[in-house]
Amino acid sequence: MTVMSQLFASLAFKLARRNLFHDRLRFVATVIGIVFSIVLVTVQLGLYLGFGRMVTTMIDHASGDLWIMPTGTKSFEDPSPLDERKRFAALSVNGVTDVTAVVIGFAEWRLPGGGATPVFIIGYDVRAPGLHPWNVIAGSIESLSIPNTVAVDQTYFERLGVTGVGSIAEIREQKVEVVAVTKGIRSFTTTPYVFTSLDRARAYTGTSAAKATFLLVHLAPNADIDNIRTRLRTTLTDVEVLTQAEFHERSRTFWLFDTGAGAALFAGALLGMIVGTVIVAQTLYSSTKDHINEFATLRAIGSSGRYIHTVIIWQALLNAFIGFTIAASIGFVIVHLTAESALPILMTPGLTVVLFALTVFMCVTSAISAIVKVMRIDPAMVFTR
Amino acid sequence: MTIHAIAVQEGTGAVLEATDVVKVLGVGAGEVRALKGVSLSLAPGELTLLMGPSGSGKTTLLSVLGCMMTPTEGTVRICGHSTKGAGPEELAKLRRNHIGFIFQSYHLFPTLTALDNVRLALDVRGEHGREAVARAKEALTTVGLAHKTKSFPRELSGGEQQRVAIARAIVGNAPIILADEPTAALDSKNGHAIMEVLARIAKDPTRAVLVVTHDPRIVPFAQRIIHIEDGCIVGEERGGGERSGEERNVSEDGSIDEAHGIEEEDSIKTKRKRMQR
Numbered sequence: 001m002t003v004m005s006q007l008f009a010s011l012a013f014k015l016a017r018r019n020l021f022h023d024r025l026r027f028v029a030t031v032i033g034i035v036f037s038i039v040l041v042t043v044q045l046g047l048y049l050g051f052g053r054m055v056t057t058m059i060d061h062a063s064g065d066l067w068i069m070p071t072g073t074k075s076f077e078d079p080s081p082l083d084e085r086k087r088f089a090a091l092s093v094n095g096v097t098d099v100t101a102v103v104i105g106f107a108e109w110r111l112p113g114g115g116a117t118p119v120f121i122i123g124y125d126v127r128a129p130g131l132h133p134w135n136v137i138a139g140s141i142e143s144l145s146i147p148n149t150v151a152v153d154q155t156y157f158e159r160l161g162v163t164g165v166g167s168i169a170e171i172r173e174q175k176v177e178v179v180a181v182t183k184g185i186r187s188f189t190t191t192p193y194v195f196t197s198l199d200r201a202r203a204y205t206g207t208s209a210a211k212a213t214f215l216l217v218h219l220a221p222n223a224d225i226d227n228i229r230t231r232l233r234t235t236l237t238d239v240e241v242l243t244q245a246e247f248h249e250r251s252r253t254f255w256l257f258d259t260g261a262g263a264a265l266f267a268g269a270l271l272g273m274i275v276g277t278v279i280v281a282q283t284l285y286s287s288t289k290d291h292i293n294e295f296a297t298l299r300a301i302g303s304s305g306r307y308i309h310t311v312i313i314w315q316a317l318l319n320a321f322i323g324f325t326i327a328a329s330i331g332f333v334i335v336h337l338t339a340e341s342a343l344p345i346l347m348t349p350g351l352t353v354v355l356f357a358l359t360v361f362m363c364v365t366s367a368i369s370a371i372v373k374v375m376r377i378d379p380a381m382v383f384t385r
Numbered sequence: 386m387t388i389h390a391i392a393v394q395e396g397t398g399a400v401l402e403a404t405d406v407v408k409v410l411g412v413g414a415g416e417v418r419a420l421k422g423v424s425l426s427l428a429p430g431e432l433t434l435l436m437g438p439s440g441s442g443k444t445t446l447l448s449v450l451g452c453m454m455t456p457t458e459g460t461v462r463i464c465g466h467s468t469k470g471a472g473p474e475e476l477a478k479l480r481r482n483h484i485g486f487i488f489q490s491y492h493l494f495p496t497l498t499a500l501d502n503v504r505l506a507l508d509v510r511g512e513h514g515r516e517a518v519a520r521a522k523e524a525l526t527t528v529g530l531a532h533k534t535k536s537f538p539r540e541l542s543g544g545e546q547q548r549v550a551i552a553r554a555i556v557g558n559a560p561i562i563l564a565d566e567p568t569a570a571l572d573s574k575n576g577h578a579i580m581e582v583l584a585r586i587a588k589d590p591t592r593a594v595l596v597v598t599h600d601p602r603i604v605p606f607a608q609r610i611i612h613i614e615d616g617c618i619v620g621e622e623r624g625g626g627e628r629s630g631e632e633r634n635v636s637e638d639g640s641i642d643e644a645h646g647i648e649e650e651d652s653i654k655t656k657r658k659r660m661q662r
Contacts, residue, residue, distance in 0.1 A: 009513040011497070011505055018496030297492040300453065301553070302481020303509035304474060379477075380453040382492055383444045383565050 012307060016314030019291055030283040034323025035330065037276025038359055042331035044269035045355070046345035048262060050338075053346060054188040055255040056248045058122070062131040064100075064216035066229060067247045068239050074258070075251040077120070077189070079105045081211040086236050090215060093231050095223035100130035101212035103198055105205030106191070110170035111161035119160070119171070119194045120187060123201020130216045133195040135183045139165040143179035144197055151180035155340070156192035171204045188255075190342050217241075273362055280319055280366035288312065288370035292377065299379040308374050312367050320363035324356055331355075399426035400483075400560040400593050401450060406459035408445050408616075419445040421616040422459070429560060432587035432594045432606060434624065437613035443597045444565065446613065450595065451484055451563045452476040464560060481510050485554030487564035487583075491546045493538040493553075499525060499545075500534040503552045510557060524552035528582050544575030551582055555592075562586060562594040568603060580606045 020027055053060075058076045059067075068090060070080040090099045103123035110116045124131045126145045133141055133151045143149055150171075152160055162169060167178045171194070180195075187193050194204075202209060219228060225243065232241045242250065256262030288295065298308055335347045408420040419442045427433055437443050448454045449461060452468055453476070461468045463483050468476060480486075485506070493502045503521040507513075512520075525531055528548040538546050547567060554562050564583060568576030580596075584606040587594040596603070604610060607624035 011501060011508040011513075014501065015494065015497065015505075018494075022496050293492065294494050297488075297494070298505070298509065299477065300451075300480070300486055300488075300492075301506055301509060302477050302479075302484070304477055304481075307509050378453075379480075380444075380448040380451075382486075382488055383447060 010310070012310045013314050015294075016311045017318060019287060019294075019311070020315050020318055023287065023290070026283055026287060030280060030319055031323050031326065033279030033283070034276055034319060034359065034363070035327045037272045037279065037362070038324060038327030038355060039330050039334070040272030040275070041269045041358060042327065042347070042351075042355055043334060043345055044265045044272065045351055046331070046335060046347055047343060048256070048265040048269075049346035049348060049351060050344045051188060051261065051265070052252050052256055054186065054343065056251050057185070058131060059244065059248045059251060061134050062102075062216060062244070063129050063218075064131075064244065065219040065223075065225060066217040066232065067242050067244070068099075068215035068217060068232065068236065069213070069242070069247075071238050071240050073240065073250075074254040076214075076247075077104070079205075079213050081207060081213060082215070082239060084210050084212045084215075086239065087212070087215050089235050090217055090232055093228060093235060095220050095228045096217055096232075097220050098128060098218040100125040100128045100216050100218075101198055102131050102214040102216060103201040103205065103207055103211075104213045105201070105207060107171050107194075107204040109160055109192070109194065110173075112167070112169055113161055115161075117159055118191050120189070120191045121171075121201050121204050122193055122195050123198045123205075124195070126197050129218060133180060133182050133185060135185060136180050137183045139178070139180035141180050141195075144195065146179065147197075148174060148176050148200065149179040149196065150176045150200075151182060151195040152178055152192060153182045153185045155184070155186055159192055172206075174203065176200075186342060188343060273358065276359075277362045277366050280316065280363050281369050284312065284316060284319075284366055284370040285373060287315065288373050292373075293382070295374050296377045296379055296381050299377055300382045305375060309371050312370050312374065313364060315370075316363040316367040317360065320359045323363070324359040327359070328352065328355065399428050400464055401427040401595075402460075402462045403446075403450060403456075404460050404462075406446070406449055406456040406461060408442075408449055408454070409457045410445065419616055420449065420456070423613070423616070423618055424459075425611060425618060427561065427593035427595055429593045430588065430590045431608045432584055432596065432624075433609040433611060434604065434607040435595060435597045435611050435613060436599060436601075438599065441613045442616040443599075443613055445616075447563055447565055447595075447597050451486060452479045481506075481557070483559055483561055485557065485559035485562045487547070487550050487554050487562065487567045489566035489569045491538070491543075491550045491570075493546055493549055495538050497537070498534065499530060499536050499538070499541065499549045499552075502538070502549055503556050506553045506556050521552070521556055524556040525549070527555065528552045542575070543571050544578055547571060547575070547579050548582060551579070551586070555586055558591075560592055562592060564594065564596040566598055566600075567596060568598065568600055573602065576600070576602070 068086065070082045073080055084101055087099045087101060090096055105121050107119055107121050108116050109119040122131065137154065141151060144151060152162065157163060160169060162178050164181055165178055169176055185193055219225060229241050295308055331347060335345050338345045404424050406420050406423045410417045410419050423446060435443055449456050452463060455468050455471060463479050466479055468479065500521050503524050504517055507517040507520060522534060525534055528551050530545060530548055533541060533545060541549065567583065568579055571579060580603045583594055583596065586592060604624060610622050610624050611618055612620040
């Protein structure tokens, strides 16, 4: 017999199951506690993942091998200007095939019906590879080469006072026409992204013609990226040269940890774990107390401490399996409902596995108080009860 | 012959031997000397009664003999294994391998069927699967409950519950059966039936049965009666329990003919009166 089949053949599992379901009210209360706890942890960690993905979405969707940026740039949304002439210096390095500029900055979008709202301008070279809008669902990004044209996301139609391709608005007192519409390019700051050409971006953000925010470097196939980066660092001054992955990590770290947002989410998750552990521990302990005669009888008829621990651990694991199944189902509904929101909650296979492991850990940890109680049982008490 | 000499049967292949057992309970001002040098042995094939008034040390002695506690002084040997210096796990091992318990209030698991309650004694020994189920069924058949395997304790009468407890005690072929007031919670008919089962079990030449009781009605079933008072054995006598007298109530397949057993109560009463004379 395998270890697993032996475990299930043992009455310890049946005893645990019967003990658990014997008092249905307490069982329901326990499961609600676990579900509440795990849903809270799911939301917090899902938000953490969703936030982490949103803050790096521009970097992740840019095609390029290296990013050149002013020294000290914290994230993609940190618009410090650098001299665009560095682009030519970068192009002179062997192995570099192309360097494109990206200009970002805040601007004021005047609604056609009156009023204004801030927008985040992203200017890029529409004729070169680099950072382009994606998920285009209407119009075409090629049309952005026409002066005074922009691409916006459909999520922000109401905020921007537009209805789709052909809508007219105004940025910095310059008329703009929506020529492309994207889906799902949302900003975690809730300020709408507006894609446009490089020169229009400079005009809308007040950036001088000789300046850019980032330079995206494309390398030749099989080029030695470390070597080229070293040469770029030597050639260019007052800039940092980061790989795509490094810039991704820097942005993520800044928004999640330097701002304290990630810590707050983790604190919420930890709180959920603590609440769940306390609830399960309390119910397991009182269940063990209610069945103390049975545990004493088990001890009296010669069961080992391990056997009794197995019964209690099975109870904890059953709680975990049932609680997690319900919590995960609720979690997936929440993920679905928030998919189109400003800050979607993300559920990945990895997070699902982590949540399951956390649930099991929480429930097994909760069993400790019950096990301590059982270990103190005097088997001779069966003679007096 | 001294009481001590009568009680201890050395060199007779005893399955349980207690020598000069002293047990002190509590500490400081609350210290009580519950056992004051008790010696006894249990030989297989006998049903022994331990009788005494409340507070005489019966339960403490049963706890010490049953390896639920170790003696403060003296030695207890279970099938040759001394309990001296044994920790809780070693004592539990001695219990599961050598001792079957029967309790006054049955201590069955209310959420398990009769069959599972009996199986539990094998389960804690790591014996699972079909063979364990078959042995549990056999034990239930032995106590006359072959038809109640799927019943839960709440569906059984007190006598039936105690018989399930007996089946649990014997299923592992423990050489020592310790019973604590097994008839105290039962009416006379059921108490009588239970004692018949225990008496029959005690006829097994590999098994010793010790019954703690204050019920004089069960004296006729015993081969030995040990009297305890104030933590000391104060007397021992030979009982009138017949080694083959109850076989008329046992069917060929080994199960108990309960109705017959109960109907025989009158003859037992007669036997009891004879004993009292």
